[in-house]
Amino acid sequence: xxxxxxxxxxxxxxxxxxxxxxxxxxxxxxxxxxxxxxxxxxxxxxxxxxxxxxxxxxxxxxxxxxxxxxxxxxxxxxxxxxxxxxxxxxxxxxxxxxxx
Amino acid sequence: xxxxxxxxxxxxxxxxxxxxxxxxxxxxxxxxxxxxxxxxxxxxxxxxxxxxxxxxxxxxxxxxxxxxxxxxxxxxxxxxxxxxxxxxxxxxxxxxxxxxxxxxxxxxxxxxxxxxxxxxxxxxxxxxxxxxxxxxxxxxxxxxxxxxxxxxxxxxxxxxxxx
Numbered sequence: 001x002x003x004x005x006x007x008x009x010x011x012x013x014x015x016x017x018x019x020x021x022x023x024x025x026x027x028x029x030x031x032x033x034x035x036x037x038x039x040x041x042x043x044x045x046x047x048x049x050x051x052x053x054x055x056x057x058x059x060x061x062x063x064x065x066x067x068x069x070x071x072x073x074x075x076x077x078x079x080x081x082x083x084x085x086x087x088x089x090x091x092x093x094x095x096x097x098x099x100x
Numbered sequence: 101x102x103x104x105x106x107x108x109x110x111x112x113x114x115x116x117x118x119x120x121x122x123x124x125x126x127x128x129x130x131x132x133x134x135x136x137x138x139x140x141x142x143x144x145x146x147x148x149x150x151x152x153x154x155x156x157x158x159x160x161x162x163x164x165x166x167x168x169x170x171x172x173x174x175x176x177x178x179x180x181x182x183x184x185x186x187x188x189x190x191x192x193x194x195x196x197x198x199x200x201x202x203x204x205x206x207x208x209x210x211x212x213x214x215x216x217x218x219x220x221x222x223x224x225x226x227x228x229x230x231x232x233x234x235x236x237x238x239x240x241x242x243x244x245x246x247x248x249x250x251x252x253x254x255x256x257x258x259x260x261x262x263x
Contacts, residue, residue: 001164001167002167002168002171002172007164009259010259018162018163018164018167019141019145019147019163021163021167022138022141022142022163022166022167023141023142023145023163025167025170026138026139026141026142027142034170034177034178035178038170038173038174038175038176038177038178039174039175042170042171042174060252061253062251062252062253062254062256063251063253064251064252064253065244065245065246065247065250065251065252066102066105066238066244066247066250066251066252067238067239067242067244067245067246068252069252069255070235070238070239070244071239073235074232074235074236074239079232081252081256083252083253083255083256084253084256085259086256086257086258086259087256087257087258087259088252088255088256088257089257090215090230090231090232090234090235091215091231092255092256092257093235093252093255094206094231094234094235094238095206095209095210095215095231096254096255097101097102097105097247097250097255098101098102098105098106098109098203098206098207098210099101099210
């Protein structure tokens, strides 16, 4: 995330966000692990994290309209969409229509 | 670019978004250590915590900043989080006004790359506003309905989403 300057990573079919990761790291038992051994904690595999860190995106078809996309996004646990292998975040659906 | 969406947005102001979705402003002092932002981010599940200095808002701390500190100070992350004043690491703040046009706020977001801002009413902070608030507004106001010049297939990105 830090290296690539991204806030969300797609891990298999779920999304890991900076927000969910910080929530996990600031709670038991990761908080004490982080305090006692940051290096070791950061080297832990993603599978060691609780499943609640990974959130499910909604799936959408590329020919859907903006309102349908927004509705699916707001309903999604991960607050993002998977569209034909691409990911769409609130930035993509709200800002890009103005920007592009 | 959706010209029809831009045309529709001209009728709306930031205050219209807040009528649908407004939130509490969580803040810490500029001298507080950056770790002070963590409980707000985790317990109250907010995207950003505002950093205030001498009665004005100096910047904001988000989860990404804390992750960056942890990653960049692997040997002493804990003490860094407790010793670094928030004002040293916070990110510049985007502000808007209740009566600002929504289109103007979105253009400011494009220019800065920030997905959230602090709404001011005569220099007094009234609410944070973020992309999810604007998404809700698009949906519930009908502003995003039946736009013929746009489909969501045009809007996705590669799975590694830029900040």
